[in-house]
Amino acid sequence: MMKRFLTLLSVFFCLLGGQPLAAAPLRIEITEGVIEPLPYAVPDFVAENAAAGTVARDLARVVAEDLSGTGLFRDIPASAHISKITSFSSPVEFADWKAINAQALITGAVSLQSGGRLVVKFRVYDVFAGQELGNGLQFAGTQDGWRRMAHKVADAVYSRITGEGAYFDSRVVFVSETGPKDDRKKRLAIMDYDGANVQYLTDSSSIVLAPRFSPTGDRILYTSYETGFPQIYVLDVASVGRRVLEQQAGTMSFAPRFSPDGRAVVYSLTQGGNTDIYKMDIGTGRSQRLTSAPSIETAPSFSPDGRRIVFESDRSGTQQLYIMSADGGEPQRISFGQGRYGTPVWSPRGDLVAFTKQSKGRFHIGVMRTDGSEERLLTASFLDEGPTWSPNGRVIMFTRESQGANGSASLYTVDITGRNLKRVKTISGASDPAWSPLQD
Template sequence: MIKVLSRAWGRLGAALFAVALGVAGFSGAARAELRIDITRGNVDPIPIAIPAFGGGDEQSSRVGADLAGVLQADLERSGLFRGIDPRAFIQSFASMQVQPRFPDWQAINAQGLVQGRAEVQADGRLRVEFRLWDVFSTQQLKAQAYVTEPGNWRRIAHIIADAVYERLTGESGYFDTRIVYIAENGPATKRIKRLAIMDQDGANHRFLTDGADLVLTPRFSPSLQEITYMSYYNGVPRVYLYNIDSGKRERLGDFPGMTFAPRFSPDGNRVIMSMARGGSSDIYTMDLRTLERRRLTNTPAIDTSPSYSPDSQRIAFNSDRGGNQQLYVMNADGSGVRRISHGAGLYATPVWSPRGDYIAFTKIAQGRFFIGVMKPDGTGERLLSDGYLVEGPTWAPNGRVLMYFRQTPSDSRGRGGDSYLYSIDLTGYNERRVVTPVQASDPAWSPLIP
């Protein structure tokens, strides 16, 4: 059975086919299956062996080695896996028909083994096949084959990483995704900011704007074809749409005041944002098909940073209507407003998890900034990271990893003030820098690429 996994998407336009292979058990081992509980936090990384995906010729072997490297790097960045040094490997695979000699892999304490093969076929297309083995129970846990254009090899690596992650954790993966963010350079007083996009692992990096206009807070549409963001184009700060394929930019609506803090609705048909006018900021939605505008809040306060719940029924936002910045939740029509943050400090930038179970936020307390999560009813607040300035969490599509930016303090001579992206697990462990070619802020994580 062959199914089409992907439709045209950006420059990786080629169709991608996946073939589910038979999953065969090779023994009746009584041993418990390899499984990773990611809700615990700070687990010891699982040792996993990922030999180069060998191929029949030089080109295939090169692709196979690169592919295994990208796959291993993905899994290691999750903090759940530790790749075993290939120099320790005893067995090498001449073909997919060769069964693993499990004692050889047990001897180097590999718990998981990804056996794979990459082959550039006679028709020029790339065929990649992998099998995930539980080395100690000697079970095959997952097997899949893909046929695509050779240029898609990195995506295949990410898709396999997602498959391995999902099979071993029970959670969907987040490796076949992209990040849109603001690339920054120059002194703070004349900072140059550009829209930039890259794969989740930093590859295929591209600047989307040239830095002539100040741009802020990009967010993906669920279709991944569009980004909504804020731009000071022509000195008029407004919300814009950017089409990734065509590069076309379009101002969203004709609002009399500054529009900012945009975010797509989960179905992608609306953008929710703030408009500031006369000293007050209120929340509006705009239907992208009818261009109908709807006002959801109407107070003299600052109401901003709106974010839909994944079922579109509710909206989280922050407001100073109670005297200072706190988090509120309201129904999608603006009714039923309820404050949900009650801790000491200021709360901002609520972002609903794609799973619906948490709202991530930025908190300011005692002169420091924090990234935290709470349940949508405001209970269970947990702070995951802190610093002089950490801000703007965004969720991985599985709702188990967050990304945000961290800015260091600067001195009067302009030293410091560096801004970079970081990711962290929902458990509060595995905080790590996300590598970008220049300084970075305002990350937004894409959904899984369809």
């Protein structure tokens, strides 16, 4: 829903007169692993007409949740603010914000116009430099898309301060779970990255597993037992229409993923008890076998340039990670640590592979370089599995299943530094997340 409602207008607001040069630019280097979050203030946005009062407050709160949720920023509460922002165009009293040690200040204004059109403007200030950080921006859209506008504001702030791509205006497709372990109901669902705006895509009549977004977020691949046997389906997000992708009698297909150009799908096909990796051209429906071994080959994931595929295989006797050419051929093993490695996913930047590791009765989410070096385990629990990358490659979302007869599945996020482990708010159990690209 709300596909085309946002028009992004890059509006240049006039600068507030001559500014001295900043001594040190306001900047967070994410790679360092931030220990002390950057303090900032985001007062309620100014309501430019009476109708915009509620949304002006709510917008500022979502911006704060986005930024503080990263663990890189710390919101200074309104009760500590000295100045009040009552006009978007008045000069900022930098001394008042310095006094409470707000290093960044975000101000905004909202007007709700006829026909439910919402206009949001904002500015970001480097308080200690006493100047604006970048130019003011304006977004316009429909009122029901106000959360997306807040995410857009937070994305812009995050990018300006970190110098990196952001991820707040993104969605997650996942499997919603209800019921006890021995009678679990699963439905495909989609939500904003923060758990808001949940929409169900299937009913719970068949088991559904492991949905994956297309590179533009318009389609979803998933596995369903609709026919009684696991088969891959492709679903159009806008129309929620779906069709079966791979259906050969006597086979099972699962673990699909799109190629970076969105034209091909890699997946596993099981025949006669043996599971190998195949690639299908979605347009022609023609498929090509990429591995041919008596072992289990599954969980394939393309490199961002589309030239290579990382996957798991137990050809060595235990599950390990391998990389091969996108056309098949001899794979190279990349995982050599103690334990078992599965569900590899290539990072959006191409430099890392995220994986599930099983070792000494515990499960971990980890990352390693694509040559297998610099392995880092980010989590540890009874059962963590199935990592998916944020659009900017800085955060990983995964499934955590709790132990025992009342065990249930939840979604968690963790930074690739291993910091900021958090549970994603979902109204029911949830598993198998896949993060969308940043929305347009």
